[in-house]
Amino acid sequence: QVELQESGPGLVKPSETLSLTCTVSGDSISSHYWSWLRQSAGQGLEWLGRIYSDGYTTYNPALKNRLTLSVDTSKNQFSLKLTAVTAADTALYFCASQYCTPTACYLYYFGDWGQGTLVTVSS
Amino acid sequence: QSALTQPASVSGSPGQSITISCTGSNSDVGSSNYVSWYQQHPGKAPKVVIYDVTTRPSGVSDRFSGSKSGNTASLTISGLQAEDEAEYFCCSYGRSNPYVFGTGTKVTVL
Numbered sequence: 001q002v003e004l005q006e007s008g009p010g011l012v013k014p015s016e017t018l019s020l021t022c023t024v025s026g027d028s029i030s031s032h033y034w035s036w037l038r039q040s041a042g043q044g045l046e047w048l049g050r051i052y053s054d055g056y057t058t059y060n061p062a063l064k065n066r067l068t069l070s071v072d073t074s075k076n077q078f079s080l081k082l083t084a085v086t087a088a089d090t091a092l093y094f095c096a097s098q099y100c101t102p103t104a105c106y107l108y109y110f111g112d113w114g115q116g117t118l119v120t121v122s123s
Numbered sequence: 124q125s126a127l128t129q130p131a132s133v134s135g136s137p138g139q140s141i142t143i144s145c146t147g148s149n150s151d152v153g154s155s156n157y158v159s160w161y162q163q164h165p166g167k168a169p170k171v172v173i174y175d176v177t178t179r180p181s182g183v184s185d186r187f188s189g190s191k192s193g194n195t196a197s198l199t200i201s202g203l204q205a206e207d208e209a210e211y212f213c214c215s216y217g218r219s220n221p222y223v224f225g226t227g228t229k230v231t232v233l
Contacts, residue, residue: 108157109171110171111171114168
């Protein structure tokens with residue numbers, strides 16, 4: 001059974017950088033895509049971006065200038081850095097999988113999710 | 124991008140069937156073959172119950188079914204059980220806006 005677990009600071013000051021890590025257990029991070037999403041109060045879910053195990057990234061254009069995703073296959077982890085945060089970045093952040101088979105990648109839905117980690121931006 | 128519209132809440136008695144709608148536009152649901160549905164219990168990780176409009180992942184109860192007509196996708200839960208009480212949200216995948224999510228529906232089992 002694949003499990004994803006988000007980790008990182010729960011409180012970040014405005015203008016600073018939000019950093020989160022997702023640790024994958026039960027499967028190798030290799031040869032799959034891995035996404036970050038967030039859910040803020042009063043807003044629906046928002047997809048932030050995804051990374052393939054070789055480091056190839058695709059970002060939500062709305063965040064592209066502030067977001068960087070990275071992957072560490074040796075630790076079976078992938079990470080998010082969001083710069084210049086504001087109160088609008090306060091949200092429950094999720095990591096999720098988008099699996100590939102030898103013949104196709106299924107980018108149309110999110111297979112497994114972490115439970116989410118709440119990040120508050122406040123001074 | 125605008126969120127897909129879902130009813131805030133839907134309720135039903137055990138054994139009944141309920142349907143949750145997910146309404147978008149020609150730019151998302153109406154032109155997408157890739158609508159997915161997720162179940163989220165409080166404090167738990169979301170779980171996909173339907174993808175590609177009608178496909179049920181392995182291990183998901185066949186009481187869950189999906190459909191689409193025009194700009195509206197639907198999730199039907201038949202034989203409602205207490206364990207189905209959760210939040211449900213839809214997602215439409217499209218080329219212009221990769222992922223547009225629904226506003227979420229709280230299902231209550233009476």
